[in-house]
Amino acid sequence: MSLRNCRIVKVLEVSPVGQSNSAGDFFELKLEYPDWDGWKPGQFVMIRPTNWELDMLWGRPFSICSADGTSLTLFIQSVGRGTSRIAKLVPGDEVTVWGPLGNNLAVEPDTPTLLLAGGIGIAPFCGYVEQHSAPENLKLFLAHRLPLECYPYEALCGKVDGQSMIDRKPEDLKAIIATLKDLIREYAEQDGLILCCGPTPFMKTVQTFANEFGARAQVSLENRMACGVGACLGCVTKDGEGHHVQVCTRGPVFWTDKVEL
Amino acid sequence: MDMNVSLNGLELKNPVMTASGTFGFGLEFAPYGDLEQLGGLVAKGISLKPREGNPMPRIAETPCGMLNAIGIQNPGVEDFVTKALPALKNRDVAVLANLYACDAEEFGELAAVLADEDGIAALEVNVSCPNVKEGGIAFGQDPAQITRVTEAVKKKAPGKHVMVKLSPNVTDIAVCAKAAAEGGADSLSLINTLSGMAVDVRKRAPRIANVIAGLSGPAIKPVALRCVYQAVQAVDIPVVGMGGIASAEDALEFILVGAHAVQVGTANFLRPDFAFGLAKEMESLLKSIGATSLEEFRGSLQLPL
Ligand SMILES: Cc1cc2nc3c(=O)[nH]c(=O)nc-3n(C[C@H](O)[C@H](O)[C@H](O)COP(=O)(O)OP(=O)(O)OC[C@H]3O[C@@H](n4cnc5c(N)ncnc54)[C@H](O)[C@@H]3O)c2cc1C
Ligand SMILES: Cc1cc2nc3c(=O)[nH]c(=O)nc-3n(C[C@H](O)[C@H](O)[C@H](O)COP(=O)(O)O)c2cc1C
Ligand code: FES
Numbered sequence: 001m002s003l004r005n006c007r008i009v010k011v012l013e014v015s016p017v018g019q020s021n022s023a024g025d026f027f028e029l030k031l032e033y034p035d036w037d038g039w040k041p042g043q044f045v046m047i048r049p050t051n052w053e054l055d056m057l058w059g060r061p062f063s064i065c066s067a068d069g070t071s072l073t074l075f076i077q078s079v080g081r082g083t084s085r086i087a088k089l090v091p092g093d094e095v096t097v098w099g100p101l102g103n104n105l106a107v108e109p110d111t112p113t114l115l116l117a118g119g120i121g122i123a124p125f126c127g128y129v130e131q132h133s134a135p136e137n138l139k140l141f142l143a144h145r146l147p148l149e150c151y152p153y154e155a156l157c158g159k160v161d162g163q164s165m166i167d168r169k170p171e172d173l174k175a176i177i178a179t180l181k182d183l184i185r186e187y188a189e190q191d192g193l194i195l196c197c198g199p200t201p202f203m204k205t206v207q208t209f210a211n212e213f214g215a216r217a218q219v220s221l222e223n224r225m226a227c228g229v230g231a232c233l234g235c236v237t238k239d240g241e242g243h244h245v246q247v248c249t250r251g252p253v254f255w256t257d258k259v260e261l
Numbered sequence: 262m263d264m265n266v267s268l269n270g271l272e273l274k275n276p277v278m279t280a281s282g283t284f285g286f287g288l289e290f291a292p293y294g295d296l297e298q299l300g301g302l303v304a305k306g307i308s309l310k311p312r313e314g315n316p317m318p319r320i321a322e323t324p325c326g327m328l329n330a331i332g333i334q335n336p337g338v339e340d341f342v343t344k345a346l347p348a349l350k351n352r353d354v355a356v357l358a359n360l361y362a363c364d365a366e367e368f369g370e371l372a373a374v375l376a377d378e379d380g381i382a383a384l385e386v387n388v389s390c391p392n393v394k395e396g397g398i399a400f401g402q403d404p405a406q407i408t409r410v411t412e413a414v415k416k417k418a419p420g421k422h423v424m425v426k427l428s429p430n431v432t433d434i435a436v437c438a439k440a441a442a443e444g445g446a447d448s449l450s451l452i453n454t455l456s457g458m459a460v461d462v463r464k465r466a467p468r469i470a471n472v473i474a475g476l477s478g479p480a481i482k483p484v485a486l487r488c489v490y491q492a493v494q495a496v497d498i499p500v501v502g503m504g505g506i507a508s509a510e511d512a513l514e515f516i517l518v519g520a521h522a523v524q525v526g527t528a529n530f531l532r533p534d535f536a537f538g539l540a541k542e543m544e545s546l547l548k549s550i551g552a553t554s555l556e557e558f559r560g561s562l563q564l565p566l
Contacts, residue, residue, distance in 0.1 A: 004292040006534045048532065054325050054479045054507055058530055096532045098293065226320050226327065226530045229293075231285035231305075233331045234320030244313050244334055249289075 018150030041128035042105030046228035063124035118198020188215035273300035275540035280526030281359035294537030311337035326480030330471035355382035369413035376418035383422035401428030404440035411444025435495035493519030509542035519560035
């Protein structure tokens with residue numbers, strides 16, 4: 001496990017991505033680098049702006065998109081009280097950051113690897129693609145509700161084979177499920193690796209097909225968190241044996257045959 | 262300034278402890294600070310047998326507070342003794358076990374298991390379980406049962422300091438404080454969470470699967486302060502105050518109304534290194550407001566004539 005720490009850092013930049021819309025704004029948050037020894041794709045951070053004072057008590061968890069020695073970048077969708085206030089931060093504002101937290105996504109450079117993202121679930125794959133030594137072995141599939149330019153999709157497609165499908169109408173969903181089924185079967189047959197992050201119904205679908213075809217697949221969970229360090233037991237999920245385990249420390253990444261969604 | 266605290270035989274090097282259920286078994290916070298900077302560390306609640314706890318969702322954020330219904334998920338006392346405790350031994354910090362059971366007998370059994378564990382400085386007794394045998398009323402709401410449970414723990418672990426943790430969900434906290442003292446408690450700690458609820462009008466559903474949950478954090482501090490004040494008046498044993506402490510000033514408010522020490526709970530979630538520097542900050546603040554010692558300041562509240 002890499003060393004963790006808790007630091008107050010300054011906001012460097014908050015830049016909107018794509019157009020704003022009723023379903024929520026997407027933005028990139030760039031923070032000063034919190035002096036980590038290292039991090040692994042799939043890990044996350046908790047952040048809590050100082051100006052929240054005692055109004056909202058918990059930090060908010062976000063996947064690490066990149067962290068390069070000078071800055072830490074997060075990709076965030078504004079969905080509620082906390083994220084909408086994070087969107088209003090300005091350069092120079094202070095944020096408490098603790099991490100890197102949790103386990104990481106499996107990396108097998110020579111194995112054909114399928115990245116399945118549902119919406120904002122694309123975030124952990126930004127760091128994954130960046131750090132992968134053989135991106136030609138990666139394929140990214142994105143199911144999205146909002147226009148494609150809201151997501152960091154184009155940038156990733158410069159490095160990996162990409163496929164995207166819109167999810168607006170009931171028939172869209174049917175098509176997505178059929179595509180997921182074909183893709184998962186294909187990767188299971190070649191003993192590939194499948195990594196998935198997205199809304200729970202999306203991950204459930206992936207889990208079902210992965211189990212059906214015997215695919216090696218991981219899902220990254222986004223449970224609500226208070227502490228992020230394994231102490232409060234507010235974020236738990238059930239492991240393969242039906243026991244509650246902390247998503248923040250035993251996850252957020254789980255093999256699909258070892259978690260109940 | 263001397264920040265040592267003597268709690269009726271339990272020696273703490275400073276008045277800051279971390280509250281049960283908010284600090285894991287301690288090691289979770291070791292990457293963020295030196296556990297030896299704490300006066301004490303109360304481990305998460307443990308029961309005789311392992312418990313899976315309540316279904317999800319278990320937590321919700323509320324204005325200046327939070328609700329939780331974890332349901333005392335824990336690996337059981339055996340696992341605590343063999344796994345969690347050895348990792349905490351040989352550190353210069355008082356480790357308190359937090360006991361959870363649903364009748365006096367079970368409390369006694371739990372205390373017996375821990376009676377000879379020298380890595381445990383004290384037993385904190387959580388009396389919040391609804392007692393099914395006695396009609397589902399929480400122990401903490403029935404003074405007679407508080408006395409019985411305290412006696413049972415004291416009897417089975419005679420060598421251990423026993424701290425009884427009181428619930429604020431009662432009509433008269435002074436009566437409960439007296440009941441614990443009568444049972445032989447060496448000290449009291451309060452408050453546990455306030456009973457509360459949160460619902461979602463769009464989903465027309467409760468925000469917590471258990472429906473009813475416990476409120477904690479700065480939102481409850483005024484209630485906590487009042488309870489501690491009344492408990493201090495009611496008994497002669499030391500009182501440990503908690504409920505919404507999120508700064509050195511908050512901590513000193515509890516000392517001012519008479520608490521010997523404090524516990525920090527929900528504020529550990531504001532940032533994982535929160536508790537580590539608190540004793541030092543309390544010391545600076547005491548100096549800056551002209552207090553000569555922690556002891557002099559304790560209980561020095563000036564009431565209007
Ligand atoms: C390990 C991990 C990594 C994550 N990575 C990212 C990321 O890279 N980018 C990103 O935009 N989001 C990410 N999330 C989700 C993000 O943490 C939540 O969207 C955020 O905490 C919501 O806070 P809020 O106060 O705005 O929402 P609230 O006002 O609390 O809630 C608004 C809505 O969001 C839902 N919600 C609240 N908290 C969560 C949560 N933790 N997960 C899912 N839904 C939630 C609520 O049910 C509600 O419908 C991640 C979550 C986890 C656990
Ligand atoms: C997530 C969570 C879990 C808790 N678990 C326990 C527990 O196991 N035993 C106990 O006696 N109190 C438990 N408590 C109560 C706290 O120890 C404390 O009494 C209460 O939260 C008030 O203090 P605070 O406002 O500083 O958090 C828990 C509180 C929280 C927030
Ligand atoms: S968020 Fe507290 S245990 Fe995971």
